[in-house]
Each structure stands twice: as structure tokens, then as C-alpha cells.
Amino acid sequence: MLDHDGDTHLYLQIAEIVRRRVGELEPGHPVPSEADLQREFGVARTTARRAIHVLREEGLIYTVQGEGTFVGAPNEAPREQRKTPLYRQIAADIEQRIRSGELRPRRPIPGETALLQQYDVARETVRRAMALLREAGWIYTVPQRGSYVSPEDSWPQD
Structure with missing residues (x-):
């Protein structure tokens, strides 16, 4: 549950929630998209994007254009490649x-x-x-x- 009136930015709260979820997943596992986070938390796309950015900067997740966002570092674990982009x-x-x-x-x-x-x-x-x-x-x-x-x-x- 997000605290809309608290002193912590919503994107940081979302990042913390996703951080906990990511800790339970194997490297290479897909992470919810910005659109998924936007729908789940009822926030603007920019807020979801900032949350993903925080986790990416921490090295917890990585994004592959056209494929999605995944747990870990890009070279840490193989992910299942899409046959067709x-x-x-x-x-x-x-x-x-x-x-x-x-x-x-x-x-x-x-x-x-x-x-x-x-x-x-x-x-x-x-x-x-x-x-x-x-x-x-x-x-x-x-x-x-x-x-x-x-x-x-x-x-x-x-």
C-alpha cells in the first residue's frame, strides 16, 4: 500500500516494493513493465519509470529494448530469448x-x-x-x- 501523504516519494515506495519482490526471483526472470506498475499502483507512467530507473541504477534489474525488464545483470543469467522480436x-x-x-x-x-x-x-x-x-x-x-x-x-x- 502506498502512502500518498508521507514524506517518501511514490516512485521510491514502488521501488522498495518491487525490490522485495525481485529478491525472491531468479536472475533472468521478467519484472513487471512500467505499464504493469502504472496499473497496479494507480500512478503516472513517469512515476513507474522512475521506480524502474532506481532499481536499474542499483544493478538489481536490467532492460532489453523490445523484450522487457529482467532480474539481475545482463550477463548474470541467461534469459529465454524471444524467437521473434x-x-x-x-x-x-x-x-x-x-x-x-x-x-x-x-x-x-x-x-x-x-x-x-x-x-x-x-x-x-x-x-x-x-x-x-x-x-x-x-x-x-x-x-x-x-x-x-x-x-x-x-x-x-x-
Whole structure:
């Protein structure tokens, strides 16, 4: 339980709670994401990010971009490698939704915020997925309007 009126910053209180949890886990075990901490404690993303930063600076956890945050030091214990990076999994899922007709040509795809919530990933992960889809020709972006499914004749050929 967080003490919102106390003299200790919320991010330090969260860091202490997570520190205790981390002490019970094996090196390489995943740690809750910033979004998970944000939901669990009802705090702003910045507060959750600061708590993670404290633990990272202490060397208790480490983060691998696109994969997550883990207990220990990066070289301390092997973690199970993802076969496909998360941004590629998201791009493949959206591509499948386009192919199946769920997302139709010249119609908007879900916005960045919706995709963040749907896949529970960092903003940069969603942006990388979108860039991959854009480069392949599955989507196009209209400034100040959003991203749309490309016309079918523009889709990549298998």
C-alpha cells in the first residue's frame, strides 16, 4: 500500500516494493513493465519509470529494448530469448488482420494509444512495428490524420 501523504516519494515506495519482490526471483526472470506498475499502483507512467530507473541504477534489474525488464545483470543469467522480436510479432498480427479483411484498405488502423493498450508494450515497440508495416507497404500515414491500410494493389507480393 502506498502512502500518498508521507514524506517518501511514490516512485521510491514502488521501488522498495518491487525490490522485495525481485529478491525472491531468479536472475533472468521478467519484472513487471512500467505499464504493469502504472496499473497496479494507480500512478503516472513517469512515476513507474522512475521506480524502474532506481532499481536499474542499483544493478538489481536490467532492460532489453523490445523484450522487457529482467532480474539481475545482463550477463548474470541467461534469459529465454524471444524467437521473434515483439515489434515484428505486432506487425505480423496487424498484417494478418489486413489480409483477413478485418482491417480494410484505405481505412484507419488502430491508433498508437490503442495499440499500446492492446499489446501492453512500450511506445517505441509500437512505432517500430508501424515503421515495419509502412516500409513493407501494408500501411501509409497521413500527417495529422493517422495511419491507414494501403490499397490492396499496393500490398507486398508473397
